Amino acid sequence: MGYKINLNNLKNRLALLRLVGLGYFLILIGRVRRTRYFFEVVLWENSCLSLRFRVLIDRVRIIFSGTVLVISGRVSIYCKWYMETEVYYKRFIGLVWLFVLSIIFMILIPNLVILLIG
DSSP, rough: OOOOOOHHHHHHHHHHHHHHHHHHHHHHHOOOOOOOEEEEEEEOOOOOOEEEEEEEOOHHHHHHHHHHHHHHHHOOOHHHHTTTTTTTTHHHHHHHHHHHHHHHHHHOOHHHHHHHHH
16 A cells, blocks of 8 residues: 655645745845846837836835745645645636736836736
């Protein structure tokens, strides 16, 4: 009588634990680093009009992003344990991660107009 280990399930759980670890790492980095980074990507540019995607990363935004990743990782671990046999589990997890992505964008994007368009 041996106990079989499902490797796919183990890989998924390790990926979620890595996500939680990344969240804690971001919180630690946010506590230590005091620099600010500003990234700008030109999405579309015409002769008189341009659409730019800007991201501002500073200490507080790194800590908030890490907190969001820790909480969402823990929620995903719980959902994996609780809802794995549900029919629409993958759809639910996809919607949860879209919500998490929108929250991270809300934290990192400094321009409210671009945030509302996206």
